[in-house]
Amino acid sequence: MARRADHTREELVKLIVDTATSMIVEHGVEKLSARSLSKQIGYAPGTLYHHFDDLDAIVTAVNVGTLNGLAEAFLSAREGEVTGETLHRYADVFLSYVRDNKHLWNALFEFKRAPDAAVPEWYVGKISGLIQMLTECFMAERPDLPEVEAQEASRLLFASVHSVSSLENSGRLQLIMNRDIDEIAHQLVSIHLDSYRNAKK
Amino acid sequence: MARRADHTREELVKLIVDTATSMIVEHGVEKLSARSLSKQIGYAPGTLYHHFDDLDAIVTAVNVGTLNGLAEAFLSAREGEVTGETLHRYADVFLSYVRDNKHLWNALFEFKRAPDAAVPEWYVGKISGLIQMLTECFMAERPDLPEVEAQEASRLLFASVHSVSSLENSGRLQLIMNRDIDEIAHQLVSIHLDSYRNAKK
DNA sequence: ACCTCTTGCTGAACAATGTTCAATTACGCC
DNA sequence: GGCGTAATTGAACATTGTTCAGCAAGAGGT
Numbered sequence: 001m002a003r004r005a006d007h008t009r010e011e012l013v014k015l016i017v018d019t020a021t022s023m024i025v026e027h028g029v030e031k032l033s034a035r036s037l038s039k040q041i042g043y044a045p046g047t048l049y050h051h052f053d054d055l056d057a058i059v060t061a062v063n064v065g066t067l068n069g070l071a072e073a074f075l076s077a078r079e080g081e082v083t084g085e086t087l088h089r090y091a092d093v094f095l096s097y098v099r100d101n102k103h104l105w106n107a108l109f110e111f112k113r114a115p116d117a118a119v120p121e122w123y124v125g126k127i128s129g130l131i132q133m134l135t136e137c138f139m140a141e142r143p144d145l146p147e148v149e150a151q152e153a154s155r156l157l158f159a160s161v162h163s164v165s166s167l168e169n170s171g172r173l174q175l176i177m178n179r180d181i182d183e184i185a186h187q188l189v190s191i192h193l194d195s196y197r198n199a200k201k
Numbered sequence: 202m203a204r205r206a207d208h209t210r211e212e213l214v215k216l217i218v219d220t221a222t223s224m225i226v227e228h229g230v231e232k233l234s235a236r237s238l239s240k241q242i243g244y245a246p247g248t249l250y251h252h253f254d255d256l257d258a259i260v261t262a263v264n265v266g267t268l269n270g271l272a273e274a275f276l277s278a279r280e281g282e283v284t285g286e287t288l289h290r291y292a293d294v295f296l297s298y299v300r301d302n303k304h305l306w307n308a309l310f311e312f313k314r315a316p317d318a319a320v321p322e323w324y325v326g327k328i329s330g331l332i333q334m335l336t337e338c339f340m341a342e343r344p345d346l347p348e349v350e351a352q353e354a355s356r357l358l359f360a361s362v363h364s365v366s367s368l369e370n371s372g373r374l375q376l377i378m379n380r381d382i383d384e385i386a387h388q389l390v391s392i393h394l395d396s397y398r399n400a401k402k
Numbered sequence: 403a404c405c406t407c408t409t410g411c412t413g414a415a416c417a418a419t420g421t422t423c424a425a426t427t428a429c430g431c432c
Numbered sequence: 433g434g435c436g437t438a439a440t441t442g443a444a445c446a447t448t449g450t451t452c453a454g455c456a457a458g459a460g461g462t
Contacts, residue, residue: 203440
């Protein structure tokens with residue numbers, strides 16, 4: 001059998017990404033193999049490589065969806081007046097999202113990328129968008145400080161919360177402490193927020 | 202050929218761990234395979250499994266050395282009076298150590314452990330020791346606060362610096378920001394230290 | 403309708419991985 | 433000196449990602 005008309009090119013690409021997504025959701029990225037995926041969609045392994053360079057490219061396509069989902073979640077939390085306290089809401093949203101999409105999140109950040117591989121542009125862009133939302137919060141607290149400082153504070157906070165949650169997600173946070181991740185995240189928000197409020201002009 | 206007298210059991214175990222260590226140092230843990238390691242030490246692959254349960258166990262043995270090295274580095278930085286500012290010295294030591302032993306550090310924290318695998322006891326113990334040294338610093342700043350609070354502050358700071366440095370080490374920090382890791386770490390120390398100094402009794 | 407040509411798909415094949423185990427061999431003890 | 437035990441081998445198994453010669457079915461032209 002060759003050359004079937006079951007799906008158009010676009011349909012097949014979507015089928016691959018969607019199936020890969022649900023397989024990762026269910027069993028984690030480490031269980032996703034070219035063979036299992038191709039079997040699941042009812043095509044031969046080689047077919048995958050006609051639509052994607054390699055398995056990494058497929059996982060990367062899945063990751064786009066994951067980041068988009070997080071961005072949506074952030075947007076839905078952004079209602080009413082934006083202040084420093086909004087950061088706590090963002091923290092909750094972030095933690096919920098990571099918790100609810102544990103395997104997808106691991107796929108995003110535990111995936112071994114080649115050391116020389118360039119960081120994809122859209123990756124950076126998507127994350128910049130998220131961080132800009134945090135920046136608003138910091139600026140609301142200290143409108144007298146330049147935006148650049150608020151951005152730095154946002155990045156630092158984002159990196160802190162993100163990485164602590166990564167530790168938790170991979171089961172390694174308990175190496176360091178065994179407190180509740182939510183409590184930790186909110187304390188981090190408070191610490192960084194206080195620090196920014198008291199910053200010298 | 203079988204049953205050689207080239208090495209005693211202890212010698213062979215040490216040879217395996219030492220060789221694995223230098224192979225990780227040179228090419229990273231992802232390049233360490235049972236076959237390459239056995240070839241390097243001049244034994245057959247099967248031999249490894251007579252002295253270790255699996256490859257993970259060998260990497261774990263390597264990790265013991267890595268954590269011991271970090272503990273020594275911390276100790277060597279602990280001279281003179283211990284104050285809050287000592288935290289900055291610890292941060293430098295930590296960053297240097299991670300930088301100088303990049304591959305070993307990745308082996309420690311990027312290694313995929315089975316989700317159900319219990320955290321080794323010595324792991325927690327070793328890290329607790331390090332954190333206790335940070336606790337001293339916090340306590341010197343605010344002797345009026347209970348030790349438990351200083352410990353919490355230490356863990357939070359350690360987790361923050363550690364995970365930011367992990368991000369950097371895996372080449373993912375630039376997804377979030379492109380500042381110098383040293384600068385970031387010292388800012389984290391300052392923020393956490395300030396927060397602790399101003400803590401309510 | 404028929405003949406091409408391009409495109410999509412297959413599935414066997416390759417190299418590499420971790421791990422196991424029957425067979426073999428030599429050391430150490432009685 | 434013989435014998436049991438312990439260590440070592442290396443082939444074998446089940447995986448993995450990836451490639452590619454071959455085949456078949458669509459599209460396009462006459």
